[in-house]
Amino acid sequence: MKRFAMLIVATWASLLLVGSTSAAADMGMQSALAGTIVGDEQLSGEEIVLLAEDSVNQFAAENGLSQTQWHNLADQDVVYGPCGQATAYYAYYYCPRDSVAYIGYSQAEYFNDGTNRLAAAVLVAHEWGHHLQHVMNPAIRFSSKAYENGADCVGGAWLKWFVTREGINLGLGDVNGFWQLAIMIESHGEPGDTHGTRYERAFAMFSGYAWGLASCNGYTPTIP
Numbered sequence: 001m002k003r004f005a006m007l008i009v010a011t012w013a014s015l016l017l018v019g020s021t022s023a024a025a026d027m028g029m030q031s032a033l034a035g036t037i038v039g040d041e042q043l044s045g046e047e048i049v050l051l052a053e054d055s056v057n058q059f060a061a062e063n064g065l066s067q068t069q070w071h072n073l074a075d076q077d078v079v080y081g082p083c084g085q086a087t088a089y090y091a092y093y094y095c096p097r098d099s100v101a102y103i104g105y106s107q108a109e110y111f112n113d114g115t116n117r118l119a120a121a122v123l124v125a126h127e128w129g130h131h132l133q134h135v136m137n138p139a140i141r142f143s144s145k146a147y148e149n150g151a152d153c154v155g156g157a158w159l160k161w162f163v164t165r166e167g168i169n170l171g172l173g174d175v176n177g178f179w180q181l182a183i184m185i186e187s188h189g190e191p192g193d194t195h196g197t198r199y200e201r202a203f204a205m206f207s208g209y210a211w212g213l214a215s216c217n218g219y220t221p222t223i224p
């Protein structure tokens with residue numbers, strides 16, 4: 001299993017690096033957005049989330065797909081929605097009962113500080129992935145690993161679109177950052193936890209990155 005994982009990470013690393021180098025050459029220069037999101041300047045949780053949501057909405061529009069509603073939480077915000085409580089520190093989930101993605105700014109900062117500057121953004125795209133799954137199957141209750149791995153796949157597909165569009169150069173540090181993210185958010189087998197292991201989550205993100213949104217249908221119906 002370990003060797004398999006190393007292979008995934010190595011393949012992912014080469015694809016990310018080769019893909020982003022040619023994209024950057026095509027674009028000629030990095031946009032101001034790329035400069036802030038991958039540069040030295042640290043964005044606040046709010047800035048990262050707003051950038052990510054705006055970009056995910058554009059990704060949806062360009063692909064003719066449904067956009068989700070976002071409900072962002074700052075500081076001491078507490079919301080009691082149909083899927084339970086959401087706070088700035090713990091919210092990062094999609095609720096199929098009201099078709100709203102609840103995103104906490106503090107949670108976003110935690111994801112980014114622990115791994116890389118696009119971690120919180122990829123996970124915003126993950127929540128939109130659940131919205132796509134919900135649109136395809138309105139009766140969905142997200143009760144299996146296929147939904148979580150499938151949403152990670154959507155996160156990877158968004159990442160590829162984003163770095164290409166922005167002319168972002170991902171480095172080895174970013175690749176390692178996504179591996180660290182997979183470790184941070186992996187399931188440890190708690191009862192009822194439908195998230196994947198670090199290997200499954202890294203591979204799902206890699207799949208979306210390498211093969212695009214349509215490949216995410218391999219997990220569960222995601223796009224028509």
Ligand SMILES: [Zn+2]
Pocket residue numbers: 126127130147148151
């Ligand atoms: Zn999820």
